[in-house]
Amino acid sequence: MIRRSLSFAASPGYRVVLILIGLAVALPAPSYAAGSWHAEAAVPDIGQRSWRYATPALTPAPHTPLAGSAITTVSWSWGFVGHRSDPALQTRLCGGGRCIDAAAGSGRSTAFSGLPVATPFRMIWWLPGSGRRDRRLRGERLRVIVNFQ
DSSP states (O other): OHHHHHHHHTSHHHHHHHHHHHHHHHSOOOOOOOEEEEEEEEOOOEEETTOEEEOOOBOOOTTOOOOOSSEEEEEEEOOBSSSOOOTTOEEEEEETTEEEEOOSSEEEEOTTTTSOTTOOEEEEEEOOSSSEEEEEEOBOEEEEEEEEO
């Protein structure tokens, strides 16, 4: 009986099964790094119509680990001191050749999904018309959070 068990264990088919089971247990499952980075900038004061106002490029800090492969979502928040923005103010969040409407002072979008993790972003404001505004919009802080997988 012992001889029979050993001969079964020594058969080529059984060895292949054992090797496959061993590999499945020994090899780690693929892991996908997940994380996020954030950047902040001052929202510019807006006092002139027909001018384009933009932040500098928003990029991850140099020490930020960017182990992921692609962006999944981007969130933002921005505002003006003491009052709401002008209803005619157009606001866009741009990155990687794509731009989205970001007129709401805060939001979240998947429009940038699939872009490289270190894609720089820029917020752009534009007030249609001409001439100066009666009351200057005083900018606060802009914060952009980039989530990646």
